[in-house]
Amino acid sequence: MASRAAVPLIALVLLAIPAATFAVSPVLWTLETFEDFEKGKPDGAAVAAGGELILAPALRPLKIAALEQTSEPFLWSQTVDGKGTLYIGGGNGGRIYRVPRGAAGSLYYETGDLAVHALAVDKSDVLYAATSPQGKIYRITGEAKGEVFYAPEDRYIWALAFSPKGELYAATGERGIIYKIPAKGKADVFFDSEEFHVVSLTFDQGGNLLAGTDGKGLLYRIAPDGRATVLYDSRLREVNAVVVDPKGVIYAAAIGQEGEISVPPPPQPQPPGPERETPPTSNRPVPPPVVIPGIESGTTATVTVTASAAGPPSGVSSLPRSEVYRIDPDGTVTTLWSSQSEVVYSLALDPSGRPVAGTGEPGRVRVLVGAQQSTLLAKLPESQVTSLISGQGQQMFAASSNVGRVYMLDPATGETGTYLSPTCDAQTISKWGRISWRASVPTGARVEVASRTGNSSIPDSTWSDWSSIYTNPDGSAVSSPSARFLQWRARLARPGGGASPSLLAVSVAYLPSNLPPILKRISVEPPGIVRERLPYAAEPDAQELAFTGIRVNPDTGALTSQPPQLSEKRIFVRGMRALDWDAEDPNGDVLSFDLAFKSESESSWKPLAKALRDSYFGFDSTQLPDGLYRVRVDATDAPSNPAGQAKTASQTSDPFLVDNTPPTVQVTARKAGKDMMVEASATDTLGPIARAEYSLDAGRFVPVAPIDGVSDSRAESYSFSLVSLRAGEHTVIVKVTDLLGNTGAGKATFTSD
Numbered sequence: 001m002a003s004r005a006a007v008p009l010i011a012l013v014l015l016a017i018p019a020a021t022f023a024v025s026p027v028l029w030t031l032e033t034f035e036d037f038e039k040g041k042p043d044g045a046a047v048a049a050g051g052e053l054i055l056a057p058a059l060r061p062l063k064i065a066a067l068e069q070t071s072e073p074f075l076w077s078q079t080v081d082g083k084g085t086l087y088i089g090g091g092n093g094g095r096i097y098r099v100p101r102g103a104a105g106s107l108y109y110e111t112g113d114l115a116v117h118a119l120a121v122d123k124s125d126v127l128y129a130a131t132s133p134q135g136k137i138y139r140i141t142g143e144a145k146g147e148v149f150y151a152p153e154d155r156y157i158w159a160l161a162f163s164p165k166g167e168l169y170a171a172t173g174e175r176g177i178i179y180k181i182p183a184k185g186k187a188d189v190f191f192d193s194e195e196f197h198v199v200s201l202t203f204d205q206g207g208n209l210l211a212g213t214d215g216k217g218l219l220y221r222i223a224p225d226g227r228a229t230v231l232y233d234s235r236l237r238e239v240n241a242v243v244v245d246p247k248g249v250i251y252a253a254a255i256g257q258e259g260e261i262s263v264p265p266p267p268q269p270q271p272p273g274p275e276r277e278t279p280p281t282s283n284r285p286v287p288p289p290v291v292i293p294g295i296e297s298g299t300t301a302t303v304t305v306t307a308s309a310a311g312p313p314s315g316v317s318s319l320p321r322s323e324v325y326r327i328d329p330d331g332t333v334t335t336l337w338s339s340q341s342e343v344v345y346s347l348a349l350d351p352s353g354r355p356v357a358g359t360g361e362p363g364r365v366r367v368l369v370g371a372q373q374s375t376l377l378a379k380l381p382e383s384q385v386t387s388l389i390s391g392q393g394q395q396m397f398a399a400s401s402n403v404g405r406v407y408m409l410d411p412a413t414g415e416t417g418t419y420l421s422p423t424c425d426a427q428t429i430s431k432w433g434r435i436s437w438r439a440s441v442p443t444g445a446r447v448e449v450a451s452r453t454g455n456s457s458i459p460d461s462t463w464s465d466w467s468s469i470y471t472n473p474d475g476s477a478v479s480s481p482s483a484r485f486l487q488w489r490a491r492l493a494r495p496g497g498g499a500s501p502s503l504l505a506v507s508v509a510y511l512p513s514n515l516p517p518i519l520k521r522i523s524v525e526p527p528g529i530v531r532e533r534l535p536y537a538a539e540p541d542a543q544e545l546a547f548t549g550i551r552v553n554p555d556t557g558a559l560t561s562q563p564p565q566l567s568e569k570r571i572f573v574r575g576m577r578a579l580d581w582d583a584e585d586p587n588g589d590v591l592s593f594d595l596a597f598k599s600e601s602e603s604s605w606k607p608l609a610k611a612l613r614d615s616y617f618g619f620d621s622t623q624l625p626d627g628l629y630r631v632r633v634d635a636t637d638a639p640s641n642p643a644g645q646a647k648t649a650s651q652t653s654d655p656f657l658v659d660n661t662p663p664t665v666q667v668t669a670r671k672a673g674k675d676m677m678v679e680a681s682a683t684d685t686l687g688p689i690a691r692a693e694y695s696l697d698a699g700r701f702v703p704v705a706p707i708d709g710v711s712d713s714r715a716e717s718y719s720f721s722l723v724s725l726r727a728g729e730h731t732v733i734v735k736v737t738d739l740l741g742n743t744g745a746g747k748a749t750f751t752s753d
Helices: 034-038 065-070
Strands: 027-031 041-043 045-048 052-055 057-061 074-080 086-091 095-099 106-110 115-121 127-132 137-142 145-150 156-162 168-173 177-183 186-192 197-203 209-214 218-222 228-233 238-244 250-255 322-327 333-339 343-349 355-360 364-370 373-379 384-390 396-401 406-413 416-420 424-440 446-454 483-493 502-512 518-524 529-533 568-572 576-584 592-599 606-612 616-620 627-636 648-652 656-658 664-672 675-683 689-696 715-722 728-738 743-752
Touching: 027 034, 034 045, 034 373, 041 045, 041 373, 045 416, 052 416, 052 483, 057 373, 065 095, 065 106, 074 384, 074 396, 095 115, 106 137, 115 168, 127 156, 127 168, 145 177, 168 209, 177 197, 186 209, 186 218, 197 238, 209 250, 218 238, 228 322, 238 343, 250 343, 322 343, 322 355, 333 343, 333 355, 333 364, 355 396, 364 384, 373 406, 424 446, 446 502, 483 502, 518 627, 518 648, 529 576, 529 616, 576 592, 576 627, 606 616, 664 728, 675 689, 675 728, 675 743, 689 715, 715 728
Parallel strands: 074 115, 115 156, 156 197, 343 384, 664 743
Antiparallel strands: 027 502, 041 416, 045 052, 045 373, 052 502, 057 406, 074 086, 086 095, 086 115, 095 106, 115 127, 127 137, 137 145, 156 168, 168 177, 168 197, 177 186, 197 209, 209 218, 209 238, 218 228, 238 250, 250 322, 322 333, 343 355, 355 364, 355 384, 364 373, 384 396, 396 406, 416 483, 424 483, 424 502, 446 483, 518 576, 529 568, 576 616, 592 606, 592 627, 627 648, 627 656, 664 675, 675 715, 689 728, 728 743
């Protein structure tokens, strides 16, 4: 299609495709799925698997003054005795804390080691504690009263379990041995695995020992006589937790990237201590000791937790993948839950026999209710939930790390709970419309919603105060001031003994401000290179054909504001010049482009093209005098906005050379003995000259170098000899091409003897 500007120009505008007009239209931000609500912060509220907010079991921090004073970073293990007394084992200090039922907790015993990774109580409520990296088992009979019960050669004791007959079993690391310990100072190798670490233990209803390993991620079932079978071979590296429900169903958690190999550090000196017992061992070599994150490096070590016995390999920065498996009594294995970002550190059973997972990061407590379905009971301020255990009655205890805290999940549903939504980022200062919600509210229960706004991504003191409570679930005008970010808060309440309300969805409408387009780049194609569009286009997305007067939960990135590109190829057309540019609109508006040009010696811009929809333009430069030029692209979102509300942006290209004049070539030939010497000179107005070739008597053109050896200036001279010529008339043509592809030629005719 041709168009004319202030000077005669033949412009080639390649086909553009119309696109749906977005304009600045209202946006509806809605939270209504489990994934939506999970991004917020519940406090006394739970995110149910079906995607609704309900009141959660009350989460109460336990008062342990000694724990608060020591600022214990890690709590690795818990156990509960027959009286309901809770014991907690930690690190870096290797301390054990005791919390009697209904009373405050206190420091109970100090092992002198760095970490207490396992706790267990026998039928007489005597406490046993396993430590690392000194690898000792303590028998503790009272406050500050304990003794070393067994000290194997292995430095790491990861798990303890009592059999139904009251026999103590210990899972160790470095050689992957499980010991049976019948009495003080005596032990037998019950099972010698082919792994370096056995990290989890429990017994099933048939008295078989279940053991999870680190390395190949195996779950063993070991009969009382020591014969073992692999119950499941996980695709992940470590089976770090295992529990069995009353029906005999096994739940096991696994972590670690597929194919990940533990890389142990160099050996470290053995800590001083009493002489250690030497049980029967295998002949396998002992691997180097492993790192316990945040422990072996000292009490001021970085507080980074991993559930891997051997620690993450060097260079791995992302959280490992984790999965939870369900293994039915008939041996059928299904993946109950998995995550690419969340790590399961602990497993327990709730009073109903459902598996509960403690995860990070951040610390979460989830009830697993079905395939890839969970109810988020609590999101803790700490980074990881490293231990979960059921107490007497309906109680459950959660111990966290980074920092160490202990919580009790009360079986009774709380009477109130709050939920803070994730912040809505409108990308620009916006006018807030109406807020509405869907809820099920039994008699006497309440759901109260309020909002606040601000211009920082994380709410701080610069944000507005919380609004008054909105009363109409069908829609109330948001009273918070215009801003870029909005957050809403829901408060759920029920009367004593009454049913919990449930919040199903919350929506907020807003109108973003119109922002100017963004021009990122202007590129000038090489001379003669243009794009030829093929005679077919991509089929438009069905969504582009639909009415889009209001957008729902848009992505946070810039919206596509340009038409889809046709299939194309690059071709050469002498004299053509082409430009392309990158442009986008923060509001997703359709853009229109005007082009103007001027030479470097001129001050005023002249129109080149108007109302382009494509970000590409080609024109015939032979209509222009030779020289340096620039092109300015003016973008506007006027096609998507009412008159007077459009925004614009401009960007100017780098200077580019228009040169359509070929070089001039002078050729002479003279005799040089029996041969002919050809001399040529070439000049170009703008140059530089790129190459020269000659042809004798219409033969093939042969490249020839300039006398100075380099083609790099507007004037070049050439000299070459023609030998072994036949007698008669000859014609030599010298063809010279400049850098922009213009070609000039000269010739000389002579007679050879």
